Amino acid sequence: MSTAEHTADAPAILSEVKPAVLPRAVLVGHGRSFSWITEKICGIIEDKTPRWWWICFAVAAFVASWTVMGLTYLVSTGVGVWGHHTPINWAWDIVNFVFWIGIGHAGTLISAILCLLRQKWRTSINRAAEAMTIFAVVCAAIFPVFHVGRIWFAVLPGWLFPFPNANDIWQNFRSPLEWDVFAVSTYGTVSVLFWYVGLIPDLAILRDRFYAAGNKTRSFLYGLFAMGWRGSNRHWSNYEMAYMILAGISTPLVLSVHTIVSFDFAVSLIPGWHTTIFPPYFVAGAIFSGFGMVLTLMLPLRAVYKLEDLITQYHIDCMCKITLATGTIVGYAYAMEFFIAWYGANPNESFAFINRAFGHYAWAYWIMISCNVITPQLFWFKKVRANTALVWVLSIFVNVGMWFERFVIIVTSLARDYLPSSWGYYSPSIVEIFTFFGTFGVFSVLFLLFIRFLPIMPMAELKAVTPQGDPHSGADGHH
Amino acid sequence: MPAQPYGLIATFDSAAAIYHAAEQVRDAGYRRWDCITPCPVHGLDGAMGVKRSLVPRISLAGGITGFCTGMSLIYWTGAINYKLTVGGKPLFSPMFAFPISYELTILFTAFATIGGMFLLNNLPMHHHPVLKYDHIARGLDDQFFVVIETADPKFDSKLTRDLLEQAGGKNIAELET
Numbered sequence: 001m002s003t004a005e006h007t008a009d010a011p012a013i014l015s016e017v018k019p020a021v022l023p024r025a026v027l028v029g030h031g032r033s034f035s036w037i038t039e040k041i042c043g044i045i046e047d048k049t050p051r052w053w054w055i056c057f058a059v060a061a062f063v064a065s066w067t068v069m070g071l072t073y074l075v076s077t078g079v080g081v082w083g084h085h086t087p088i089n090w091a092w093d094i095v096n097f098v099f100w101i102g103i104g105h106a107g108t109l110i111s112a113i114l115c116l117l118r119q120k121w122r123t124s125i126n127r128a129a130e131a132m133t134i135f136a137v138v139c140a141a142i143f144p145v146f147h148v149g150r151i152w153f154a155v156l157p158g159w160l161f162p163f164p165n166a167n168d169i170w171q172n173f174r175s176p177l178e179w180d181v182f183a184v185s186t187y188g189t190v191s192v193l194f195w196y197v198g199l200i201p202d203l204a205i206l207r208d209r210f211y212a213a214g215n216k217t218r219s220f221l222y223g224l225f226a227m228g229w230r231g232s233n234r235h236w237s238n239y240e241m242a243y244m245i246l247a248g249i250s251t252p253l254v255l256s257v258h259t260i261v262s263f264d265f266a267v268s269l270i271p272g273w274h275t276t277i278f279p280p281y282f283v284a285g286a287i288f289s290g291f292g293m294v295l296t297l298m299l300p301l302r303a304v305y306k307l308e309d310l311i312t313q314y315h316i317d318c319m320c321k322i323t324l325a326t327g328t329i330v331g332y333a334y335a336m337e338f339f340i341a342w343y344g345a346n347p348n349e350s351f352a353f354i355n356r357a358f359g360h361y362a363w364a365y366w367i368m369i370s371c372n373v374i375t376p377q378l379f380w381f382k383k384v385r386a387n388t389a390l391v392w393v394l395s396i397f398v399n400v401g402m403w404f405e406r407f408v409i410i411v412t413s414l415a416r417d418y419l420p421s422s423w424g425y426y427s428p429s430i431v432e433i434f435t436f437f438g439t440f441g442v443f444s445v446l447f448l449l450f451i452r453f454l455p456i457m458p459m460a461e462l463k464a465v466t467p468q469g470d471p472h473s474g475a476d477g478h479h
Numbered sequence: 480m481p482a483q484p485y486g487l488i489a490t491f492d493s494a495a496a497i498y499h500a501a502e503q504v505r506d507a508g509y510r511r512w513d514c515i516t517p518c519p520v521h522g523l524d525g526a527m528g529v530k531r532s533l534v535p536r537i538s539l540a541g542g543i544t545g546f547c548t549g550m551s552l553i554y555w556t557g558a559i560n561y562k563l564t565v566g567g568k569p570l571f572s573p574m575f576a577f578p579i580s581y582e583l584t585i586l587f588t589a590f591a592t593i594g595g596m597f598l599l600n601n602l603p604m605h606h607h608p609v610l611k612y613d614h615i616a617r618g619l620d621d622q623f624f625v626v627i628e629t630a631d632p633k634f635d636s637k638l639t640r641d642l643l644e645q646a647g648g649k650n651i652a653e654l655e656t
Binding site: 034168204462 | 493494495497498499501513514515516517518519520521522523524527529531532533534535538542549552553556557560561563565566568575576578579581582583585586588589590592593595596597599600602603604605606607609610615616618619620621
């Protein structure tokens with residue numbers, strides 16, 4: 001494209017004021033070419049399975065078996081194998097559910113909200129983050145489905161899904177718990193669809209490459225899901241529109257999901273739960289925890305597969321800054337809860353909060369504060385953000401802190417409600433502990449399968465954000 | 480008589496090159512032709528003269544269906560099929576039916592959007608002349624192709640080839656059907 005033609009179009013004033021050319025952050029390091037991107041990402045799948053993968057997979061599968069055993073024991077025996085008792089009838093099951101579903105939210109934030117905001121740095125991390133969302137929803141869904149004990153009752157006669165029960169009574173659609181069923185199942189489904197649409201062009205590349213390499217079986221399997229994609233621009237036109245609409249609907253979806261999750265608590269009358277701050281506070285916390293998990297996953301992936309040119313320091317900076325921003329919102333929400341408890345002058349509410357910080361569960365409260373309020377503040381410092389190992393450790397703290405946040409909210413409020421005669425103290429049973437820690441194995445198994453068999457970064461989208469993907473950027477030497 | 484080829488395919492090396500080639504093919508008045516690109520190229524729709532996608536209309540229809548499904552599900556179950564007063568609340572109110580209808584709006588929109596995208600793109604189509612091209616893998620990797628079909632009323636094996644050459648196309652070849 002010629003420079004002369006553009007200069008002719010530009011307003012004359014530009015030559016007088018000489019606007020500064022602001023350099024854009026480089027999203028793909030070292031000016032890598034299209035084919036380098038393809039080789040790099042496809043190479044991960046085409047290479048021989050590395051030994052570390054098998055070791056990680058074996059460990060993850062072993063850990064995942066704890067969940068399988070815990071759930072088998074639960075279904076065969078009854079929900080009594082968990083440590084719940086009056087008044088703490090909700091405990092680790094919903095803590096774990098909210099924890100996992102919250103983690104998923106960062107994936108949707110990256111794929112949807114940052115897409116709408118045209119934050120191009122999202123491209124290198126969105127595929128893995130969306131995968132994380134789906135696997136986190138899988139882990140989250142285990143708890144509400146299995147807490148009914150006889151899981152087949154979750155569907156028919158619908159204790160969760162809308163089928164009438166034995167007396168022909170329908171679900172109570174006035175209940176936030178029922179809203180939650182719809183919110184979470186919609187969230188899971190839409191996340192899978194969004195992820196799949198993004199995968200189509202990349203699956204087509206794998207189809208052609210495996211075909212060229214003579215591996216007909218894998219070519220067939222990738223091709224089956226690639227739907228015959230051929231990179232036609234008439235297709236891209238509809239595809240991009242569909243992708244944009246999916247991003248557009250995923251944005252209100254992700255905000256509504258955690259809002260509805262927070263309604264599970266906010267709509268009740270328990271002191272410490274019955275607050276209007278919950279929806280925004282939960283959404284911020286979810287994104288905070290999700291970015292913690294994205295960092296926990298992406299940093300090792302970047303190191304193992306040498307993806308420094310695709311996940312640059314700029315990407316890490318951006319993720320750390322979002323963690324910092326949302327962590328600060330969460331810290332503000334903690335402070336605001338205390339303020340409202342005092343300002344609202346409701347003795348039960350004040351008691352609930354003083355009890356959180358100084359009661360029997362004070363240890364959990366202070367773990368939460370140190371992990372969620374203090375840890376992210378370190379991301380103000382460039383030196384901290386540039387130290388990848390330290391960022392990774394801090395991201396683990398964020399994960400731990402956010403689990404404790406849900407524990408503090410749920411258990412402390414129930415353990416000390418209105419009637420002192422029914423106060424109690426909750427400790428998890430061994431079955432619960434193994435079931436929960438096993439979900440990290442379930443998550444890891446799924447994630448390892450993902451990085452082994454699917455492209456971990458969207459190649460087509462990465463190409464579109466390189467200078468040579470833009471017909472007007474003048475990658476061929478102009479501008 | 481040998482079978483009529485599907486069309487002519489020409490290779491371009493950069494996004495800028497195919498952008499300008501597309502403008503020339505569009506201005507020459509061709510209608511049945513296409514660009515094959517490894518990634519969506521910004522502005523290529525305009526350069527090709529492709530109209531705005533119809534996907535949003537299908538999405539909207541899906542969304543409306545979803546919202547009505549949610550509202551009518553809750554109305555029918557609560558106010559018609561089994562009337563059960565809970566906590567003295569009305570049998571139906573759009574207020575408490577809203578969250579579920581909202582989620583179903585999104586769910587149905589997502590299905591309609593993806594279904595609409597496949598429908599408008601005529602996918603899945605696992606066999607296509609373009610996919611049989613020897614270098615198609617490069618078209619999804621790092622090269623850009625322009626394909627002009629013989630079925631186009633303006634197609635002329637010589638003139639069309641000249642146009643592609645003039646536009647900067649390399650390795651111009653015939654595509655088998």
